[in-house]
Amino acid sequence: MRATRVQASVGESPAVAARRALAGFGLEDASAVSIEPLGGYRTTGNSLRVRAGGEAWVLKRHTSAAEIGRLEASHRLEERLATEGFPTAPLRRSLEGETLFPDGPARYSLHAWVSGQQLEIADRDAALAQDPGLVVSFGAMLGTLHRISAGLEPSAGGVSAVEAAGRLQGPAHALRALRRPRRTGLSHWHSLRLKRHKSDFDRWIIDVLPEVADSVRWLAGRSLGRGLTTADVGLIHNDINWENLVFDDELRVAGLLDFDNAIPAPWSQEVGAAAVVLAGTRAEHVDAFVGAYEEVAGRPIDRTALHLGMRLKCTQSLLNSINTYLRGDVRDIDLLSSWCVHLHASLVELGRA
Secondary structure, three states: OOOOOOOOOOOOOHHHHHHHHHHHOOOOOHHHOEEEEOOOOOOOOOEEEEEEOOEEEEEEEEOOHHHHHHHHHHHHHHHHHHHOOOOEOOEEOOOOOOOOEEEOOEEEEEEEOOOOEOOOHHHHHHHHHHOOHHHHHHHHHHHHHHHHHOOOOHHHHOOOHHHHHHHHHHHHHHHHHHHOOOOOOOOHHHHHHHOOOOOHHHHHHHHHHHHHHHHHHHHHOOOOOOOOOHHHEEEEOOOOOHHHEEEOOOOOEEEEOOOOOOEEEEHHHHHHHHHHHHOOOOHHHHHHHHHHHHHHHOOOOOHHHHHHHHHHHHHHHHHHHHHHHHOOOOOOHHHHHHHHHHHHHHHHHHHHO
């Protein structure tokens, strides 16, 4: 039996649409499901934890045309990884055999729930001190991911060197968004400066933003296009952080989650981004991470490109987080501020290198 494609009704509750999507994935007993929003620092989100068919799932609602356009490649990667035994949250196909269920302008995807524990970036140094081998396992995990991704057809990961190098301009776009006037005539940045009762995090943002802007200008003046070949580029996860990792009781990776941001980019940029988040900036940790990656992936990582990837991650994520906060889209400010403080500390260290 094929699922009926019903257009979403105006004013319809998210739970009603979610039950319709679950039916489209073959979980017909809508009355037996429980639905709750996933946690995180954002107040809004399109991911729900559901229990249906005696199992737990993550149901994602996709509405951005750009995101939906990327999902074909990212889902191909996720399914290839699952086939190869890489720890992910397996996708469930709809009754029509697709990884996306259409419902009006939206698309839904359904992932199996991965049980385990999660860490925050504030826990990293203590975890690495307790088990130094974690750095090696993280590097090997990323090396395995890239080795499998490199085996996909070129159409799933092809991109020009010029397009890949353009990622270094991303922080400049985020900084302009922060300073762009809104309908009120004031940008988020100016509204923050004029705010009468500033929180500690407000004042912290005002203090560090000039330094972050310096990093934006530094990155914009760099280039990856020269000497970059198609072998240096592939489909990357593009959002490896602690929120997207689930660990078992022995701190082995039980699942790398959320491939929705996967894009074609230089391998080195993701190695740098993952290294600065998972290993930090201590030279011995970074060397261990990259060494394990190179051994498993079978490719060397240029240290200049690695440094660019680390700085790009810190700068881009800081600006994205600040923009999210100033839009009022944050549920857990303490969690977000901890993330930002650690990124900034890493950025300062990288600037001294």
